[in-house]
Amino acid sequence: MARKVYVRVNADFYPDGEVRPRVITWIDGHRYEIARILQCIRAASTKVGGCGIRYTVSIDGKQSYLFREDDRWFVEGKT
Amino acid sequence: METRTILHSDLNNFYASVECMLEPALRDKAVAVCGKAEERHGIVLAKNDAAKRCGVTTGETIWEAKQKCPGLVIVEPHYREYIKYSQYVRRIYNDYSDQIEAYGMDENWIDVTASKRLFGDGSKIANEIRERVKFELGLTVSIGVSYNKIFAKLGSDMKKPDAVTCITQENYREKVWGLPVCDMLGVGRAASLELNRYGIRTIGELAHCNDALLACKFGVNGARMKRFANGEDNSKVMPRDYHVPIKSIGNGITFLSDLHSNDEVWAMILALSDKVTSRLREAHKKARGVSLTVKCCDLAYKEWQGTLEYPTQSMGDVAHRCFALFMQNYPWVKPVRALTVRAIRLVDDTIGEQLSIFRDIEYIERNEKIDQTVDEIRRRFGWNALQSAATLKLDKLPQNEDEIDLTMPTGMLLFA
Ligand SMILES: [Mg+2]
Numbered sequence: 172m173a174r175k176v177y178v179r180v181n182a183d184f185y186p187d188g189e190v191r192p193r194v195i196t197w198i199d200g201h202r203y204e205i206a207r208i209l210q211c212i213r214a215a216s217t218k219v220g221g222c223g224i225r226y227t228v229s230i231d232g233k234q235s236y237l238f239r240e241d242d243r244w245f246v247e248g249k250t
Numbered sequence: 251m252e253t254r255t256i257l258h259s260d261l262n263n264f265y266a267s268v269e270c271m272l273e274p275a276l277r278d279k280a281v282a283v284c285g286k287a288e289e290r291h292g293i294v295l296a297k298n299d300a301a302k303r304c305g306v307t308t309g310e311t312i313w314e315a316k317q318k319c320p321g322l323v324i325v326e327p328h329y330r331e332y333i334k335y336s337q338y339v340r341r342i343y344n345d346y347s348d349q350i351e352a353y354g355m356d357e358n359w360i361d362v363t364a365s366k367r368l369f370g371d372g373s374k375i376a377n378e379i380r381e382r383v384k385f386e387l388g389l390t391v392s393i394g395v396s397y398n399k400i401f402a403k404l405g406s407d408m409k410k411p412d413a414v415t416c417i418t419q420e421n422y423r424e425k426v427w428g429l430p431v432c433d434m435l436g437v438g439r440a441a442s443l444e445l446n447r448y449g450i451r452t453i454g455e456l457a458h459c460n461d462a463l464l465a466c467k468f469g470v471n472g473a474r475m476k477r478f479a480n481g482e483d484n485s486k487v488m489p490r491d492y493h494v495p496i497k498s499i500g501n502g503i504t505f506l507s508d509l510h511s512n513d514e515v516w517a518m519i520l521a522l523s524d525k526v527t528s529r530l531r532e533a534h535k536k537a538r539g540v541s542l543t544v545k546c547c548d549l550a551y552k553e554w555q556g557t558l559e560y561p562t563q564s565m566g567d568v569a570h571r572c573f574a575l576f577m578q579n580y581p582w583v584k585p586v587r588a589l590t591v592r593a594i595r596l597v598d599d600t601i602g603e604q605l606s607i608f609r610d611i612e613y614i615e616r617n618e619k620i621d622q623t624v625d626e627i628r629r630r631f632g633w634n635a636l637q638s639a640a641t642l643k644l645d646k647l648p649q650n651e652d653e654i655d656l657t658m659p660t661g662m663l664l665f666a
Pocket of ligand 1: 260261262263264356357
C-alpha cells in the first residue's frame with residue numbers, strides 16, 4: 172500500500188510561469204536533491220488518490236513521482 | 251447549414267467517483283455519498299457502481315440502503331471538491347471548443363464543429379477527452395456524439411462508464427427510436443405518462459405520431475417533442491463564459507443541544523452569515539434577499555424570507571436581516587434545534603449599483619474593506635484565524651465545518 176505524503180518542496184518559479192522543483196524535504200528532515208525532471212504532465216495518482224501536475228523526477232539515480240496539487244506537493248510514500 | 255458535431259459528456263457517478271478517486275481505499279467497496287445521518291438530509295445523494303449493483307438508489311435513506319447492502323460505506327459530501335473537479339473537467343473541454351454549456355455540475359455539451367479540422371472527427375475528439383479525463387483526473391465520463399443536443403445527451407446515457415456512443419443521421423433510427431419516450435430530454439414525467447396513455451411508448455412512435463393528436467394534448471410542446479424525436483433540434487450550445495446562475499447559497503447547522511435564548515440565536519446567525527457571505531464573495535455574487543429556516547426541537551420547521559435594502563455580500567447585513575426575521579416571527583414557544591441562513595435572489599457583484607440618497611456609501615465601503623481583509627487573513631491563516639466575538643463562546647456547534655449547501659443550477663437552457 173502507498174500513502175499520500177505531503178512534503179516541503181523548494182522550487183524555482185520562472186518568468187514564463189514554469190515551475191521546477193529542486194529539493195524535497197522528507198518528514199524526517201532529510202533533503203533530497205532533484206537531479207533531473209524527466210517529465211511533467213497533468214495526471215491523477217492512481218496509487219494514493221488526488222491529482223495535479225505530475226513531475227517524474229530523478230533522485231540519486233532513482234525515479235519517482237512528485238505531484239503538485241493546487242498549492243501543495245505530495246509524493247506516493249511507501250509503507 | 252453545416253451538420254454540427256456536438257458532444258454531451260457526463261461524469262459517471264460524479265460525487266461517488268470523486269470520493270473514490272481521492273481515497274483509493276474506497277475503490278473496491280460499495281460507496282454511497284449521503285447527507286448527514288442526524289439531519290433530515292440523511293439520504294443517499296450518489297453511489298458507485300458496486301452500491302448500484304446491490305440496489306442502492308439515490309434518494310433513499312441511509313437505513314434503507316444499508317438493509318440492501320450491509321457492507322455499504324457511507325461518506326459525507328464534499329461539495330467544494332465536486333465544484334473544483336467539475337471545473338477541472340471543463341478545463342479539458344476548453345482545449346477543444348469555446349462552446350461549452352453546463353447542465354448541472356457533471357454534464358456538459360460541447361460543440362466541436364469548428365475544431366474537427368484541428369483534432370479529427372467527433373468520435374476521435376470524444377475518445378481523446380475520455381482518455382484525458384481518466385488519466386489527468388482519475389474520473390470517467392461517458393460521451394454521446396451527435397448532430398444535435400438531444401441525441402448527444404441520449405448517446406451519453408447509452409454506454410457507461412468510460413465510453414463513447416455516436417448517433418448519426420444514418421443510424422439514429424436504429425439507435426434512438428427503440429428507447430422509451432421518457433429517456434428523451436424535453437419529455438417530462440407527466441408528458442411521458444400521457445403519451446403512454448395514447449400508446450406512444452418509444453421515441454420512434456413519438457417521431458411518427460399524429461400531429462393533430464399531439465397538438466390537441468400538448469399544444470406547441472407536442473410538435474416540439476416530435477421534432478426532437480426526429481433529430482430536429484437546432485438549439486445552440488452556449489458559449490463557455492455563459493454561467494448558469496447559482497440560485498442561492500446557504501449554510502445550516504443542527505446544534506448539539508437546543509438553543510434557548512436570543513443571544514444564542516444571534517451568535518449562530520452570525521456564524522452562519524459569516525460562512526454564507528464568504529461564499530458569496532468567492533462566487534462574486536451579492537444577495538438581494540435572505541431566508542432563514544428555523545427548526546424547533548420537535549423538528550417542525552418554518553422558513554421566512556426578507557428583502558435586503560441593497561444588494562450585499564456583507565456578513566453584518568445578512569446577519570441583521572436574518573435576526574430581524576427571527577425576532578419578528580419566532581414565538582419562542584419551543585427551543586431551537588437547527589438554523590439555516592440562505593442568501594437568495596443573487597446578482598453579480600460586478601453589476602453597478604443604483605445610488606440612493608438614503609444609503610451611507612462610506613459605511614458600505616468600510617464594511618466591504620473589512621470583509622476583504624477578513625477573507626485575506628483567512629486565506630493565509632485558515633478559517634478559524636478570525637471569528638466574531640459573539641461566536642467565540644459557542645459550545646453548541648457540531649465539529650463538522652463542511653456544511654456548504656450550494657443550490658446548483660438544474661435548469662435546462664435548451665428552450666430559452
Ligand atoms: Mg453523471
